[in-house]
Amino acid sequence: MKIVLIGVLLTASAFAQDPSTRVAPACGPQDVSFNVKLDDSKHAIAQIDPGKAQAFFIQDKGVASFGIGGSVVSMVGIDGAWVGANKNDSYFSVPVEPGEHHVCTTTVQSSRWEQPMELAHFIAEPGKVYYFRERVVPTPYGMYLFLDSVDNDEAKYLIGAFPLSVSRPKK
Numbered sequence: 001m002k003i004v005l006i007g008v009l010l011t012a013s014a015f016a017q018d019p020s021t022r023v024a025p026a027c028g029p030q031d032v033s034f035n036v037k038l039d040d041s042k043h044a045i046a047q048i049d050p051g052k053a054q055a056f057f058i059q060d061k062g063v064a065s066f067g068i069g070g071s072v073v074s075m076v077g078i079d080g081a082w083v084g085a086n087k088n089d090s091y092f093s094v095p096v097e098p099g100e101h102h103v104c105t106t107t108v109q110s111s112r113w114e115q116p117m118e119l120a121h122f123i124a125e126p127g128k129v130y131y132f133r134e135r136v137v138p139t140p141y142g143m144y145l146f147l148d149s150v151d152n153d154e155a156k157y158l159i160g161a162f163p164l165s166v167s168r169p170k171k
Helices: 004-015 152-161
Strands: 034-039 053-060 073-076 080-085 092-094 099-108 117-124 127-140 142-149 162-168
Touching: 034 073, 034 080, 053 073, 053 080, 053 099, 053 117, 053 152, 073 092, 073 127, 080 092, 080 162, 099 127, 099 142, 117 127, 117 142, 127 152
Parallel strands: 053 127, 092 162
Antiparallel strands: 034 162, 053 092, 073 080, 073 099, 099 117, 127 142
8 A cells, every 4th residue: 555655646746847847868957058159151071080970960940930030049968968059050060979879959948838859869880970850840839849860961961051050058
């Protein structure tokens, strides 16, 4: 009987949590935000560090840029730490160690709607490049966010069309 009571109490407390305080383990701390600048100069895809893989994150507002008003900033976390942010159709990349990685992306917005969050995972192999696209879709009910791995041809096309995102955590 005591075990059942403990189980019920733990379950009730889990459902009672404020949804705005839930953060996936792949994300970073909730109190972090980024300054984001866009670099429109042409960039060659950088060489991969020896023994590592490279992960690219491409934000694609697509039709969202028509009518969303203002900037859309999305932060990307890997394995519990924020690694960068994108703004308004941009991209950035980070080196990653070989092995399994868990990815989180969320938009930075101040609205009455809960912030969207998407999660993914991948297994990095040394010398390989991984591409992920963050699609931002506004609706009358809030903003939707989708995170998918992308074919390297599509990714290289988007990277060629979008500016590089240079982000730094705000102090």
